[in-house]
Amino acid sequence: MTQHLKLLLDCPVVIAAVLVCGIGGTFQYGYSMSVMTSPSDFIKELVNKTCEHRYGLSLEPWQLSLIWSFTVSIFCIGGLLGSLAAGPLASKFGRKRCLLLNNFVAMFGAVLMLLSKTAMSFEMIMAGRFLYGINSGFSLLLHVMYLIECTPRKLKSMVGVTVGSFMSLGKFTGQLLGISELLGTETLWPWLLGFSGFIALFQLLTLFFLPESPSFLLLDRGDHQACEQALKQLWGNKDYSREVEEMLEEKAALQNVRNYSVLELIQNKTVRWQLMTVCVMFTTIQLCGVNAVYFYSFDVFRAAGIPEDKLRYAALGTGLCEVSTTVACFTIIERTGKKALLFRGYTGMSLVLILLTITVYLQTQVSWMPYCSMVLIFLFIFFFASGPVGVTPPLPGDVFAQAFRSAAYTIAWTINWGGLFLLGMVFPIIVEKLDYFCFLIFLFFCLGCAIYVKFNVPETKNKTPLEIAAEFEKMHCKPKLKDFTEKKVSGIISYETKL
Structure with a gap:
């Protein structure tokens, strides 16, 4: 383990990729999974107030439960659509570019969350959850794909585990920020739901400085020079000829x-x-x-x-x-x-x-x-x-x-x-x-x-x-x-x- 940890520490750009991809990747998924528990009573109250203000209607418990269930579940529908679109788009436009553009989806969803209480619109929360689902569907797939393809073979297992670590960290952060001493209050809960937008902004500003996946550049684009430049940026001056040779062998097997x-x-x-x-x-x-x-x-x-x-x-x-x-x-x-x-x-x-x-x-x-x-x-x-x-x-x-x-x-x-x-x-x-x-x-x-x-x-x-x-x-x-x-x-x- 010490040998692999030393090898990882010798690749600071890979560590940066782990952090940047993790925070904007599976962290978002984990956070969205746990964050709705704390403000549930406040959101249900908003639903009731919205219906009373617009229609003069007081909802029955089963009606309120149905709206709440749909608000939570629409995240999965967005995630499914995001996953279906992410693979083909990643193959066509590249892993990094798709990750960058995906952050705008989360930021737009965060704006809807932040304004939902002021606008007295629970539909904005539904739309925000749907956009968060699309963002998570994209980021789950692209985070793993990009990170594994940017990592030396000896470190793939170790780095791959961080995907689950950031997912768990996201769940815990949603639980932590949701307590009443932090953002789980009647006045601050929109900021709790909109927190994902700030995470997306962080990834947007930092991922820009990381290279595209070397594997994508060589195997999908056929750009040997760009692949070597990406490997040099990620791994430094280490000998990566063996990894390039393995990718070329795979390219030969996949010829035509x-x-x-x-x-x-x-x-x-x-x-x-x-x-x-x-x-x-x-x-x-x-x-x-x-x-x-x-x-x-x-x-x-x-x-x-x-x-x-x-x-x-x-x-x-x-x-x-x-x-x-x-x-x-x-x-x-x-x-x-x-x-x-x-x-x-x-x-x-x-x-x-x-x-x-x-x-x-x-x-x-x-x-x-x-x-x-x-x-x-x-x-x-x-x-x-x-x-x-x-x-x-x-x-x-x-x-x-x-x-x-x-x-x-x-x-x-x-x-x-x-x-x-x-x-x-x-x-x-x-x-x-x-x-x-x-x-x-x-x-x-x-x-x-x-x-x-x-x-x-x-x-x-x-x-x-x-x-x-x-x-x-x-x-x-x-x-x-x-x-x-x-x-x-x-x-x-x-x-x-x-x-």
């Missing part, structure tokens, strides 16, 4: 092969295991039960004797646990490996979900059982943050070559947004019908993913997409096909020119 669409990627049988792995990972990250655990944390903390007015501060502890664990994951991933972190994470989460179901069931019968549930909640967040949340986001860039990468990211984040929207609509019904036994549903996904990782996913640390493709082939083809597999490594996609 254009970037593939989502449909073409789905139809391509040669990368079916990579695609299946991405689909399994991104489905499970949404259906692993972390939202259910966060949801029940308030009941558990309340049962443990924490006063009602202190519950929000206890919830800050869960966010802080997630942030600190993802940072710790950053320090161990190079030694442990991605496959091991995923397997241990989902296995640990499965065990915790079983125990949590038992302890929540018994918490009204045994006086000390809520304390066990509280420990298990933090333990679940620890396992979640120590593997899945850090390893999953950069996975499409790890296992797919350049021609498939944009389409792979589009599919991955579409699954993410679709799962998030579905969970938001169905989860309240699941909780109402099953109560704490809903943990058993999420147990199925966690345990199934752990088994899939154990037997179907190779280690991807410090390997090129071509080497990873060979590992997938070795795991899933018969021994007699070994010669064919070895031959396929040198030109894993060359046969695509026939299509």
Whole structure:
């Protein structure tokens, strides 16, 4: 780990890219996910006042609940649209340019949020949430893609974990700024919702000084000189000839092969295991039960004797646990490996979900059982943050070559947004019908993913997409096909020119 950390410190521009992309990337997603909890009562009050002022109408509770649910869920619709558009635009115009322009979407959304209370318009909050969703859909995909392509191969695993770290940091910041001592007040809540605009402005002003992705410049634009200039700016005077050689090998394998669409990627049988792995990972990250655990944390903390007015501060502890664990994951991933972190994470989460179901069931019968549930909640967040949340986001860039990468990211984040929207609509019904036994549903996904990782996913640390493709082939083809597999490594996609 010390060797990799020293190598990272020798690349200050890469560190700057990590910070700039993280703050304007997955941080925005995490912040938007958590920020609506604190001002919910104030926003609902604004909805009521708006309807009374315009129409002289006092809303029924179910009508208010419906408007509130739509206001929260429209973020996912915007995110889905952003993810679908981000891949093709990134391949055509470049990662950096799309990231720069994407910040204007967030800033416009922030203006709507800031003016919503003054204009007495809850529709402006809906529109702002929709724009925030588009911004997050773009930034989730482009942040990961740009950062991985700007990083030396030896540091890709370590830097990739920062994607999840900034996501967790965004969630925690939304929780922190939402407390009543900061921006979670009746007068300041529009500034809480508009905070994302200032983050977007920061990225807009700083990202301008960073280079375009070297991989995009060489493989998509065919500009060898610009690629070397970008690598020199990012990595300094280090010897990056090996990385350039690997990109040229990939370019040779992709000669006469254009970037593939989502449909073409789905139809391509040669990368079916990579695609299946991405689909399994991104489905499970949404259906692993972390939202259910966060949801029940308030009941558990309340049962443990924490006063009602202190519950929000206890919830800050869960966010802080997630942030600190993802940072710790950053320090161990190079030694442990991605496959091991995923397997241990989902296995640990499965065990915790079983125990949590038992302890929540018994918490009204045994006086000390809520304390066990509280420990298990933090333990679940620890396992979640120590593997899945850090390893999953950069996975499409790890296992797919350049021609498939944009389409792979589009599919991955579409699954993410679709799962998030579905969970938001169905989860309240699941909780109402099953109560704490809903943990058993999420147990199925966690345990199934752990088994899939154990037997179907190779280690991807410090390997090129071509080497990873060979590992997938070795795991899933018969021994007699070994010669064919070895031959396929040198030109894993060359046969695509026939299509």
